[in-house]
Amino acid sequence: MREITFSEAINEGLREEMARNPMVVTLGEDIAAIGGNFGVTKGLLEEFGPERVKDTPISEDAIVGLSLGASMVGVRPVAEIMFSTFLGCCMEELSNQVGAIRYMNGGQITTPVVIRTCNSLGRSGAAQHSGRNEAWIVHTPGIKVVIPSTPYDAKGLLKTAIRADDPVVFFEHALLYYGAKGPVPEEDYTIPFGVADVKREGDDVTIVAYQMMVHKALEAAEILAEEGIEVEVVDPRTLVPLDVGTIVGSVKKTNRLIIASEECGRAGVNGEIAFRVIEEAFDYLDAPIARVTAANVPVPFSPPLEEFMMPKVEDIVEVAKRLMG
Amino acid sequence: MTLSKEKHAELYEAMLRIRRFEETAIDVFSQGKIPGFIHSYIGEEAIAVGVCGALEPTDYITGTHRGHGHCLAKGMRMDRMFAELYGKATGYNKGKGGSMHISDFGCGLLGCNGIVAGGIGLATGAAWGSQYKKDGRVVACFFGDGASNRGSFHEAINMGSIWSLPILYVVEANSWAISLSTSAAINLTHLSERAKSYGIPGADIDGYDVLAVHEAAESAVARARRGEGPTLLVCYAPRIRGHEEGDPQTYRPKGDIKKAKKNDPLPRYRSFLLDNEILDQARLKDIEEGVEAEVKAALKFADESPYPAPEEALDDLFVEGVS
Numbered sequence A: 001m002r003e004i005t006f007s008e009a010i011n012e013g014l015r016e017e018m019a020r021n022p023m024v025v026t027l028g029e030d031i032a033a034i035g036g037n038f039g040v041t042k043g044l045l046e047e048f049g050p051e052r053v054k055d056t057p058i059s060e061d062a063i064v065g066l067s068l069g070a071s072m073v074g075v076r077p078v079a080e081i082m083f084s085t086f087l088g089c090c091m092e093e094l095s096n097q098v099g100a101i102r103y104m105n106g107g108q109i110t111t112p113v114v115i116r117t118c119n120s121l122g123r124s125g126a127a128q129h130s131g132r133n134e135a136w137i138v139h140t141p142g143i144k145v146v147i148p149s150t151p152y153d154a155k156g157l158l159k160t161a162i163r164a165d166d167p168v169v170f171f172e173h174a175l176l177y178y179g180a181k182g183p184v185p186e187e188d189y190t191i192p193f194g195v196a197d198v199k200r201e202g203d204d205v206t207i208v209a210y211q212m213m214v215h216k217a218l219e220a221a222e223i224l225a226e227e228g229i230e231v232e233v234v235d236p237r238t239l240v241p242l243d244v245g246t247i248v249g250s251v252k253k254t255n256r257l258i259i260a261s262e263e264c265g266r267a268g269v270n271g272e273i274a275f276r277v278i279e280e281a282f283d284y285l286d287a288p289i290a291r292v293t294a295a296n297v298p299v300p301f302s303p304p305l306e307e308f309m310m311p312k313v314e315d316i317v318e319v320a321k322r323l324m325g
Numbered sequence B: 001m002t003l004s005k006e007k008h009a010e011l012y013e014a015m016l017r018i019r020r021f022e023e024t025a026i027d028v029f030s031q032g033k034i035p036g037f038i039h040s041y042i043g044e045e046a047i048a049v050g051v052c053g054a055l056e057p058t059d060y061i062t063g064t065h066r067g068h069g070h071c072l073a074k075g076m077r078m079d080r081m082f083a084e085l086y087g088k089a090t091g092y093n094k095g096k097g098g099s100m101h102i103s104d105f106g107c108g109l110l111g112c113n114g115i116v117a118g119g120i121g122l123a124t125g126a127a128w129g130s131q132y133k134k135d136g137r138v139v140a141c142f143f144g145d146g147a148s149n150r151g152s153f154h155e156a157i158n159m160g161s162i163w164s165l166p167i168l169y170v171v172e173a174n175s176w177a178i179s180l181s182t183s184a185a186i187n188l189t190h191l192s193e194r195a196k197s198y199g200i201p202g203a204d205i206d207g208y209d210v211l212a213v214h215e216a217a218e219s220a221v222a223r224a225r226r227g228e229g230p231t232l233l234v235c236y237a238p239r240i241r242g243h244e245e246g247d248p249q250t251y252r253p254k255g256d257i258k259k260a261k262k263n264d265p266l267p268r269y270r271s272f273l274l275d276n277e278i279l280d281q282a283r284l285k286d287i288e289e290g291v292e293a294e295v296k297a298a299l300k301f302a303d304e305s306p307y308p309a310p311e312e313a314l315d316d317l318f319v320e321g322v323s
Helices: A008-020 A044-048 A059-072 A083-097 A136-139 A151-163 A172-179 A212-226 A244-254 A269-284 A303-309 A313-324 B005-030 B043-053 B068-073 B078-086 B118-133 B151-162 B190-197 B210-225 B254-263 B263-273 B281-305 B308-312
Strands: A003-005 A024-028 A053-055 A075-080 A114-119 A145-146 A168-173 A181-183 A199-201 A205-209 A231-234 A238-239 A257-263 A288-296 B058-064 B111-112 B139-146 B167-173 B202-206 B229-234
Touching: A003 A008, A003 A151, A008 A024, A008 A044, A008 A168, A008 A172, A024 A059, A044 A053, A059 A075, A059 A083, A059 B118, A059 B151, A075 A083, A075 A168, A083 A114, A083 A136, A083 A168, A083 B118, A114 A151, A136 A145, A136 A168, A136 A238, A136 A269, A145 A151, A151 A168, A151 A181, A168 A172, A172 A212, A181 B151, A199 A212, A205 A212, A205 A244, A205 A313, A212 A231, A212 A257, A212 A313, A231 A244, A244 A269, A257 A269, A257 A313, A257 B058, A269 A288, A288 A313, B005 B043, B005 B068, B005 B078, B005 B210, B005 B263, B043 B068, B043 B139, B043 B167, B043 B210, B043 B229, B043 B263, B058 B068, B058 B118, B068 B078, B068 B111, B078 B308, B111 B139, B118 B139, B118 B151, B151 B167, B151 B190, B167 B210, B190 B202, B190 B229, B202 B210, B210 B263, B254 B281, B263 B281
Parallel strands: A024 A053, A024 A075, A075 A114, A114 A168, A145 A168, A205 A231, A205 A257, A257 A288, B058 B111, B058 B139, B139 B167, B167 B229, B202 B229
Antiparallel strands: A003 A181, A145 A238, A199 A231
C-alpha cells in the first residue's frame, strides 16, 4: 500500500468529503490562500473555490459561532482553529453553544460541525503555542473528541467526523503532520468512533496512549521487549466516545496499566481513563495505575526546560519496569 | 409609510400577545409555579414585533435570555411556551431549556441564548448558510446594548460585514445591563455609530415606536435580500421592569422608571390606532379578547401537562450514542 503523511491524509479526507457532499465547507485562519499554517489544506481553494474554502479574520469565537450557526441551517462546516491553545479564545462557543445547543433545545436540531485543531507540545512554542487541551473538550458534554495518531486513523476518522450529525473536535498534532507517515488505502474508508486500536500486543503491561504518545509508547515497547517485558499499546483514537471495553479487556490480560498523554497530569484524560479501569477492573490490577504525562506547569520555551517537563520514552520505560517490580 | 389596516391589527395583536404573556408569566412566577428566573420583555414589544413584522415566515431570528418576545413575535404558540417555562414535557424544549432558551426551529427561531451575545455568532452563521445555499433568507439577530460590549459581537458583526451577509443586527438598547447604565459602559451617545467601524449602515430608532422599528427593519431586510449586507439597528427602549423579576432596581435614579413607563409602547400604539381611526374600539376589543382566551387556554395546557420522566435528562445529547 502507498504511504502518505498525516498532513496528506487529513488533506485527502477533507477533499474527498467536500467532493462527496456540496454542503461541506471549510474555514479558518490562513487555510485558503496559503493552504494553512501547516499546509494541511493546500489545494482546496483551487479545487473548490472561495465560497467553500474561506479565509477568516483572526476571530476564533466567530469561526466557531458561525460554523455552529451554519450547521443549524444545513451546512456542514469544517473549521480550523490553528493551535489548540487558541481554543481558549472560543471556549464560550464550544462549551456553552456547540456542546449545549442541541440538548437545551430538546433535540430539535442537529449540529454537524467539525472543529479541527492542532496540539503542538515539543516545538519550542512556549506556553501559548504548545497546546494539549483535549481534556477541556472531553469535560464538555455534547462534543465528540477525536485524537488520531497515524495517517490511516486520521483520514478514516476525519471522514466519519464530517459525515456525523454530532459536533466533533478533531485534534491533530503539529509534529505528526510531517513526522508520521504510513499506509493509507486509496479507496474510500471510514473508522467508527469509540473503537480503540491495539497498536502492539503484549502480555505484561498495558499502555493506553493517544496521539503523539502512541509513538513514544511504541518506542518504549521496543526497548522493554529487549528486557523481556511485553507491552500492549492501546490507542483509544477517540476520547468521546471512549472504548472502555478494549482498555479494560487489555488490563484484565496484563494486570498492569500505564496511561501516557502529553497533557498536564492533573485532572486530565489520564485520570478519567484510570477511573474507568478502577470501576471495571480494580480486582485485576497487580500494581497501582501509573501515568506518564507532562508536569503541571505552562510549557517553557528553552529546549532543555521543555524536554524536562514533557513525557518521554525513558519515562515510560522506567515506569513500566517499576510496575513489573 | 402606509401599512394596511390588517397589518396594523397584526402588529397590535403581536405586541399584546407578548405583553399579556409576560404579565401572566410574572404572575404565575410569583406564585412559585415557574422554576428558575424570568427576564421580562415588557416595554420592548415594539422591537421584536416591528422587526419580525418585516420578515417572511421562512426567515430566521435568534433571541436572548429576555426572549419570550422574540418567540411570540416569530409566531410561537403560548401553550408550549408556558409549558416550557413550567418545565413540562410538552414545552418546546421538552423541559430542557426553560425561560432563557425557549426555541422553535420549525418557525425559524434558531434559539434563545442565555449567554449575553451568545446568539450573534450563530445568527451570523445562519446568514452565511443562507448566503451559501442561496435560499434568499434573511436573519434578524436580537441582543442588548450590554451584549454589544462583548468580543463575540465584534467578531461576528465584522465577519457579517466583510462577507456581506443577509442579516440585521438589532440592538435592544434598554439602558441597563443588569445594574450598569449604558452611559457608564459605552463611550457613545448614539450607539449606531458603531456601525461605521464595520462599514455598514446603522440607525438609531425609538424602540417604543413599533412603526418606526418596522419601517427601519423593512429597509434593512430589503438591503439584506439584495445581497448588500448587514445593518445595525439600535432600538432605544429603556427598561420598564427589572433585569429579572424580583430585581428591586435600587441602582436606577429617581424618576427613571416612571419616565420609561410613560413611554410604554402599548398604550401609545393603541391610542395611535384609535386617534387615526385605523382600528376602532370594537376591533381592538376583539383582538384583546382573543389574546385573553389564548393566555387562559395556554396556562391551562401548561398546568395540566406532565413533567418529563426524570431519565429523559439523558436524552437529546447526541444523534448517535448516549454520552
